[in-house]
């Protein structure tokens with residue numbers, strides 16, 4: 473029996489697919505070369521961008537032929553996109569040959585759903601669950617081991633669907649994270665560990681005995697062994713001085729911080745509900761540069777947010793020019809159903825968004841050239 477997983481979206485999803493692979497291998501499945509020779513195909517989906525959802529629907533639709541050829545083929549669609557009840561129901565209505573449609577919280581029970589499908593049932597579930605600490609991972613990266621430290625997000629940035637599909641922040645217990653990392657290090661396969669979370673800086677606040685992210689970093693660095701530690705993603709409103717000092721002082725921590733700014737204009741930052749100002753963001757960058765002069769800093773930007781004027785977009789360009797990031801990711805704003813921003817007036821024309829993203833990337837390219 474063979475499996476094939478198709479993963480969309482962010483690193484969290486890539487890591488979750490490592491969990492899906494481990495569940496399937498524990499059931500006796502082996503990795504297939506392609507979807508054509510698989511007995512089970514799993515789509516681990518993303519809801520962040522509209523394009524990603526369209527691609528999922530197109531690719532799931534294309535499986536109808538395979539299912540006709542092989543009636544025993546099991547097709548499962550899971551992840552952020554199918555955590556949304558309406559999307560999950562629409563998907564099943566449109567593609568009744570799909571066997572399992574489950575949300576992010578139901579992945580730990582995948583084995584149970586597959587067994588039920590073999591007994592003639594079809595599954596559609598998207599209820600909220602808890603963190604499952606007991607599941608192993610089939611790590612797919614050669615050098616780097618991803619370690620999830622928390623799930624969900626409490627921030628509700630107005631453009632973002634994550635809090636709706638991943639739920640509120642749930643931190644893993646520190647002892648479980650340390651145990652997992654010790655096991656990874658003792659295996660000797662990985663020289664790099666990357667901690668993952670939607671907002672790692674708020675790690676541990678929800679635990680019964682709260683633990684700060686800085687403490688977690690220091691405690692991981694006490695583990696014996698030759699490894700490098702990094703983390704993503706940070707939120708400017710939660711990045712504390714203690715975390716900056718930990719990056720500065722701990723040899724094992726990579727001198728690298730990814731700090732999404734999203735906009736360089738205060739009115740837009742406020743509309744995005746980012747809860748920091750341009751000035752605050754610049755002061756954090758100044759602090760990082762002062763404390764860790766060799767620190768690489770990267771960022772994310774969204775251009776064409778509803779009602780963004782030319783002048784406000786120019787503030788973003790100005791911030792990018794001022795900070796001179798090591799690299800940036802720039803995205804055109806895309807409305808996601810169910811978010812506050814999707815209902816805002818003055819949505820920006822795609823042509824304008826496209827011009828703005830190209831302008832920002834051109835500035836970035838010029839800065840990179842000058843830096844060489």
Ligand code: SF4
Nearest residue numbers: 625627628629632634
């Ligand atoms: S911090 Fe904002 S952008 Fe990041 S996951 Fe949370 S809501 Fe989304």
